[in-house]
Amino acid sequence: MNRINQLFKEKEGNLLSIYFTAGYPNLNSTLDIAEALEKAGADFLEIGVPYSDPLADGPVIQNSSLRAIENGMTVKVLFEQLKDLRKRVSIPVLLMGYVNPVLQYGVANFCKSCEEVGVDGVIVPDLPMYEYEELYKDCFEQHKLSNIFLITPTTSEARIRKIDELSNGFIYLLSSSSTTGKNLNVNTDVEGYFARIASMGLKNPTMVGFGISDNKSFSKASQYAKGAIVGSAFVKLLGEEGYMEKIGEFVAALKGKEVVA
Structure with missing residues (x-):
């Protein structure tokens, strides 16, 4: 049982995951931000691997990716930085990025490096499910990595069942089929979609992502899933002056709690 499974076993709900881009706003800010997020009360983290053509991301995360690349961030540099990850961070950590x-x-090298630095799972939105199953599943499992699949409002029940069968962490439930950065608009269709997934009796827990930016949207998403994932709203904060001092307040506001001193 890795840290992801342990977290979902121990905590009933209202889990908060925060996404941020490695190497943004500064090349060496990755571990400082991760440590601050854990101290502030985040339940787990998604560290984005910057890519020059992030198709699923909106302008905020796209810009952070380009800035990180300009700063010199690469997969190799990230793994160098993460060598001290488990000296400073104890909550689950996932890497999120594109397949290229x-x-x-090298997939085998990537999985091996993840295990060596203490990464618990990966989210690769453009990795085809059949390729993962046929080519990479054994490698992921050998290195104790959870591969997190995404589903959207248009994903068929058959595909959702297959994803549930292949998953061993949680399922990323996109609130819409648009890019990141759009505010969550919980209308009748979205509520119906969330309720439909919740009623399927999946063996894996779900987390809602895309459009979560405040306590209202976090609380609404958490009614239908184990919790929610915040990305663009936090990355936007990292573009502000004095961002490190604002992290505690940001997480507390999302959870509707007092700031952790």
Whole structure:
């Protein structure tokens, strides 16, 4: 049982995951931000691997990716930085990125490096499910990595069942089929979609992502899933002056709690 499974076993709900881009706003800010997020009360983290053509991301995360690349962030540099990850961070950590940098680094090397630095799972939105199952599943499992699949409002029940069968961590439930950065609009269709997934009796827990930016959207998403994932709103904060001092307040506001001193 890795840290992801342990977390979902121990905590009933209202889990908060925060996404941020490695190497943004500064090349060496990755571990400082991760440590601050854990101290502030985040339940787990998604560290983005910057890529020059992040198709699923909106302008905020796209810009952070380009800035990180300009700063000198690469997959190799990230793993160098993460060598001290488990000296400073104890909560689950996932890497999120696109398949091209992973293939360039080498899938076997990538999985091995993840295990060595203490990464618990990966999210690769453009990795086809059949390729994962046929080519990479054994490698992921050998290195104790959870591969997190995404589903959208248009994903068929058959595909959702297959994803549930292949998953061993959680399922990333996209609130819409658009890019990141759009505010969550919980209308009748979205509520119906969330309720439909919740009623399927999946063996894996779900987390809602895309459009979560405040306590209202976090609380609404958490009614239908184990919790929610915040990305663009936090990355936007990292573009502000004095961002490190604002992290505690940001996480507390999302959870509707007092700031952790």
